[in-house]
Amino acid sequence: xxxxxxxxxxxxxKVYNETLRAVDNVDLAVQDGEFVxxxxxxxxxxxxxxxxxxxxxxPTEGTIEMNGRNISELTPDKxxxxxxxxxxxxxxxxxxxENISYGMKVSAEDFSQSEMDERVEEMLELIEMxxxxxxxxxxxxxxxxxxxxxxxxxxxxxxxxxxDEPLSALDEKLREQMQTELTRIQQELGVTTxxxxxxxxxxxxxxxxxxxxxxGNFEQVGSPGDVYNEPESVFVADFMGxxxxxxxxxxxxxxxxxxxxxxxxxxxxxxxxxxxGRPVQVLVRPEGMQVAAAGAESExxxxxxVEIVHxxxxxxxxxxxxKDNVELVVEVQSDEVKKREGEEITVSFPPSACRVxxxxxxxxxxxxxxxxxxxxxxx
Amino acid sequence: MSSENVGYGQRLFDGVLGRVKDHFKYIVVxxxxxxxxxxxxxxxxYLFATSFFPRDIGAYYHFGFTLDNWARLFDSPIYRxxxxxxxxxxxxxxxxxxxxxxxxAYWIARVESKNLKRALLLMIVATMWITVIIRxxxxxxxxxxxxxxxxxxxxxxxxxxxxxSGTGYLPTxxxxxxxxxxxxxxxxxxxxxxxxxxxxxxxxxxxASRIQTxxxxxxxxxxxxxxxxxxxxxxxxxxxxxxxxxxxxxSEWTLPVIITESVNQNLNVPFGAVLSMVLTGLTIFxxxxxxxxxxxxxxQLVGDTPEGDADG
Amino acid sequence: MASRNESGVSLPGSSLPIExxxxxxxxxxxxxxxxxxxxxxxxxxxxxxxxxxxxNFPPEGFSLQYYTDILGSxxxxxxxxxxxxxxxxxxxxxxxxxxxxxxxxxxxxxxxxKPIWGLAVLPxxxxxVIIAVGMMSFxxxxxxxxxxxxxxxxxxxxxxxxxxxxxxxxxxxxxxxFEEAAQxxxxxxxxxxxxxTIPLIASNVTIGLLFVFIISLNEYLVALFVSGPGTxxxxxxxxxxxxxxxxxxxxxISVLYMVLTVGVILIIDFKLDGQLW
Numbered sequence: 011x012x013x014x015x016x017x018x019x020x021x022x023x024k025v026y027n028e029t030l031r032a033v034d035n036v037d038l039a040v041q042d043g044e045f046v047x048x049x050x051x052x053x054x055x056x057x058x059x060x061x062x063x064x065x066x067x068x069p070t071e072g073t074i075e076m077n078g079r080n081i082s083e084l085t086p087d088k089x090x091x092x093x094x095x096x097x098x099x100x101x102x103x104x105x106x107x108e109n110i111s112y113g114m115k116v117s118a119e120d121f122s123q124s125e126m127d128e129r130v131e132e133m134l135e136l137i138e139m140x141x142x143x144x145x146x147x148x149x150x151x152x153x154x155x156x157x158x159x160x161x162x163x164x165x166x167x168x169x170x171x172x173x174d175e176p177l178s179a180l181d182e183k184l185r186e187q188m189q190t191e192l193t194r195i196q197q198e199l200g201v202t203t204x205x206x207x208x209x210x211x212x213x214x215x216x217x218x219x220x221x222x223x224x225x226g227n228f229e230q231v232g233s234p235g236d237v238y239n240e241p242e243s244v245f246v247a248d249f250m251g252x253x254x255x256x257x258x259x260x261x262x263x264x265x266x267x268x269x270x271x272x273x274x275x276x277x278x279x280x281x282x283x284x285x286x287g288r289p290v291q292v293l294v295r296p297e298g299m300q301v302a303a304a305g306a307e308s309e310x311x312x313x314x315x316v317e318i319v320h321x322x323x324x325x326x327x328x329x330x331x332x333k334d335n336v337e338l339v340v341e342v343q344s345d346e347v348k349k350r351e352g353e354e355i356t357v358s359f360p361p362s363a364c365r366v367x368x369x370x371x372x373x374x375x376x377x378x379x380x381x382x383x384x385x386x387x388x389x
Numbered sequence: 390m391s392s393e394n395v396g397y398g399q400r401l402f403d404g405v406l407g408r409v410k411d412h413f414k415y416i417v418v419x420x421x422x423x424x425x426x427x428x429x430x431x432x433x434x435y436l437f438a439t440s441f442f443p444r445d446i447g448a449y450y451h452f453g454f455t456l457d458n459w460a461r462l463f464d465s466p467i468y469r470x471x472x473x474x475x476x477x478x479x480x481x482x483x484x485x486x487x488x489x490x491x492x493x494a495y496w497i498a499r500v501e502s503k504n505l506k507r508a509l510l511l512m513i514v515a516t517m518w519i520t521v522i523i524r525x526x527x528x529x530x531x532x533x534x535x536x537x538x539x540x541x542x543x544x545x546x547x548x549x550x551x552x553x554s555g556t557g558y559l560p561t562x563x564x565x566x567x568x569x570x571x572x573x574x575x576x577x578x579x580x581x582x583x584x585x586x587x588x589x590x591x592x593x594x595x596x597a598s599r600i601q602t603x604x605x606x607x608x609x610x611x612x613x614x615x616x617x618x619x620x621x622x623x624x625x626x627x628x629x630x631x632x633x634x635x636x637x638x639x640s641e642w643t644l645p646v647i648i649t650e651s652v653n654q655n656l657n658v659p660f661g662a663v664l665s666m667v668l669t670g671l672t673i674f675x676x677x678x679x680x681x682x683x684x685x686x687x688x689q690l691v692g693d694t695p696e697g698d699a700d701g
Numbered sequence: 702m703a704s705r706n707e708s709g710v711s712l713p714g715s716s717l718p719i720e721x722x723x724x725x726x727x728x729x730x731x732x733x734x735x736x737x738x739x740x741x742x743x744x745x746x747x748x749x750x751x752x753x754x755x756x757n758f759p760p761e762g763f764s765l766q767y768y769t770d771i772l773g774s775x776x777x778x779x780x781x782x783x784x785x786x787x788x789x790x791x792x793x794x795x796x797x798x799x800x801x802x803x804x805x806x807x808x809x810x811x812x813x814x815k816p817i818w819g820l821a822v823l824p825x826x827x828x829x830v831i832i833a834v835g836m837m838s839f840x841x842x843x844x845x846x847x848x849x850x851x852x853x854x855x856x857x858x859x860x861x862x863x864x865x866x867x868x869x870x871x872x873x874x875x876x877x878x879f880e881e882a883a884q885x886x887x888x889x890x891x892x893x894x895x896x897x898t899i900p901l902i903a904s905n906v907t908i909g910l911l912f913v914f915i916i917s918l919n920e921y922l923v924a925l926f927v928s929g930p931g932t933x934x935x936x937x938x939x940x941x942x943x944x945x946x947x948x949x950x951x952x953x954i955s956v957l958y959m960v961l962t963v964g965v966i967l968i969i970d971f972k973l974d975g976q977l978w
Contacts, residue, residue, distance in 0.1 A: 492730055528741055530748060
């Protein structure tokens with residue numbers, strides 16, 4: 011595999027009406043065969059970024075390069091990119107075969123009918139829908155249409171494949187199936203892929219690398235593991251997976267631990283990234299939380315009542331409300347702990363389970379007052 | 390693959406083609422707009438302008454400015470009469486069309502068989518499109534003094550003299566209603582059809598009779614449709630020419646008929662233009678009134694224009 | 702005895718006799734109205750096939766003489782021919798103008814789009830008599846008054862709003878995603894237009910065409926004002942004959958016209974497949 015990135019975004023921006031920065035100066039290098047996902051909440055700019063790569067939106071600043079060549083000025087039909095749309099957009103007046111071979115039909119290269127038929131058959135094999143050549147899109151189910159859309163986009167063996175929230179219209183079971191299908195096909199073909207979704211679970215499952223976007227910016231780029239276990243901001247921590255976040259201020263910072271003063275008490279963390287006096291938020295993932303025996307004397311304990319119990323198979327998730335009216339999310343092995351709703355519970359977490367993040371809006375929070383607003387256990 | 394080897398001529402051609410492509414949209418929209426403006430907007434505005442031109446003998450008028458034509462409008466009371474006739478005729482037509490049309494619209498909307506519904510609506514649409522002349526002719530055939538109705542009455546009842554004649558107030562009203570009733574029915578039908586039938590069922594379940602249900606549930610919910618139908622018929626009626634001309638005596642003549650008279654018979658285009666402006670003014674006035682009453686936003690009338698996609 | 706609603710649940714508070722009478726009256730009214738609407742047309746048909754010189758009741762006999770009269774009369778034949786071809790030409794012109802406008806406004810960002818939209822639908826709002834007089838003066842000035850092309854031009858312009866509205870709504874329904882999908886697959890703008898956009902709005906275009914055809918065929922006032930002696934469409938000829946007599950051949954041509962009109966409407970309805978209702 012060459013070390014030159016296959017697709018790069020350089021200082022890419024899209025500005026509307028001179029003030030709205032939908033995409034704000036982003037950079038990204040995608041390697042050949044990589045599966046990269048842009049994930050973020052609605053309005054964060056992920057679709058706009060994707061559409062700039064496709065050529066439907068022209069960048070205000072910056073360039074896009076493929077194989078070292080600047081493609082920013084090319085119209086979409088000249089970019090050798092495949093795309094699957096959110097609405098799938100199979101041509102309703104054409105059969106499956108005509109849909110899949112459409113790219114070949116309009117191509118400057120002269121493909122013979124037999125070449126097109128062969129390719130259609132290949133594609134249908136790939137998506138495991140052989141024999142559907144003469145069906146019309148309206149006769150197919152949502153999942154089937156989705157797969158045909160994928161086949162259509164891959165028929166010309168494009169350099170890059172773009173997918174714009176392709177699975178959001180599917181129900182959960184189908185969605186999971188399609189995620190597996192997509193991953194399989196992508197790996198089989200080795201096609202460089204950029205995927206857009208607002209669903210962080212989806213991003214985590216399918217990607218080689220994740221780009222977490224917020225408000226036009228790339229907040230963090232990394233592998234799923236990196237982004238989940240080592241988030242660099244409260245936003246990323248909150249968006250990717252469930253989190254318990256405790257705002258406070260660094261009280262003491264020794265060589266191997268730091269103590270953070272929070273409305274709920276002093277927490278000892280193993281993360282020494284921040285100096286004394288800095289306003290921070292302490293992140294503890296639900297699986298980092300442990301259920302302690304009542305009255306146990308360990309660091310970082312919180313007492314509360316179990317509000318909701320979710321049995322998720324081998325894991326059980328508890329929603330706990332502390333005496334200060336703070337919500338916690340705790341995940342433990344089901345066979346280790348059995349608590350019921352309404353029961354008292356003591357929760358603790360080791361310093362190693364903590365990660366300290368900069369507090370984005372410290373001025374809004376009074377450390378001493380309003381503990382209920384200060385902590386959010388996000389869903 | 391560098392583009393440096395592309396010849397100068399090629400680049401020039403590409404440049405010109407590119408400019409055409411970029412401005413393609415102006416061509417696509419520009420030509421129709423120009424034609425509409427030149428052949429429709431301008432003639433109409435020019436017509437209005439001629440209302441200020443001095444009139445010469447014969448069919449002529451010359452470029453100039455005078456208020457004589459307008460003065461004539463205000464001097465002769467006869468034109469106020471014609472205006473009054475026009476409005477009155479239109480009002481009567483509107484009321485009759487809406488009142489008679491509503492039950493029809495309701496009935497068709499509540500018919501259960503889809504095919505019957507479609508057939509009925511088709512029939513109504515068909516009568517709408519059959520040229521007004523044929524319809525007027527039909528009415529004359531029926532109502533004229535030696536027409537069918539009178540022949541029938543004379544032959545089969547004690548009545549010995551023709552009861553109606555082919556022209557006059559009654560045939561005119563009948564002709565107008567005949568022409569515009571389908572418009573009213575279709576407008577009100579759309580409105581009624583949009584009311585969820587379950588609402589009526591709920592009303593019946595609560596003990597109301599059908600009449601009460603109609604009065605208290607359907608009627609209020611369809612008042613937009615009724616108002617729309619009324620406005621539509623009224624505006625069409627004040628602009629109608631053929632029926633008042635064919636089926637009406639001069640006392641039934643509407644503004645359009647007078648305008649045509651003025652232009653064709655009297656060869657007085659400037660005065661015809663004056664009357665035209667009055668008619669247009671009335672039309673616009675009632676149109677705006679209707680729009681305001683129905684609370685239609687300009688978005689619903691004009692539709693959305695494409696905007697940049699700012700979503701992420 | 703209480704009556705029941707659709708689900709068979711008994712409805713309180715409604716007594717059977719009044720309900721039934723009400724329903725009966727309602728149905729009666731509808732039938733009456735339908736008869737009233739239909740009778741004049743039926744009468745025209747009856748007049749057209751009468752054997753006598755005029756319509757008497759009871760009718761004197763049955764004959765197709767007036768139909769053969771028409772087919773043998775040069776003035777009727779030329780009127781029919783003129784009506785048909787001007788209507789066809791006008792419908793093409795109107796569809797091109799209306800379609801181009803619809804396309805331009807829908808697919809491009811144009812600064813004056815709201816006023817242009819207004820201009821596109823304005824002809825429907827202006828009373829026909831005003832359009833007729835205005836165009837007459839104008840056509841006189843530029844010298845095309847009295848020619849058949851004046852009718853084509855006039856109708857093509859003033860009926861353009863219909864295809865405009867039809868094609869606009871058709872384009873609204875064609876998701877831009879289809880065009881984008883075609884482009885990313887390598888189709889140029891022209892190829893996209895040809896293979897994707899136009900096929901998807903084909904039925905709207907056809908309906909717009911037929912619409913204008915029928916309206917132009919039946920239109921009287923504007924045609925009268927912009928045409929001169931010698932260029933008479935069927936409505937004009939009917940009108941001028943009506944002022945002098947109740948000649949049953951008028952009825953015959955009316956029947957032919959009605960059949961044509963209804964035929965086209967049925968085609969339109971078939972294409973719309975009941976969607977409008």
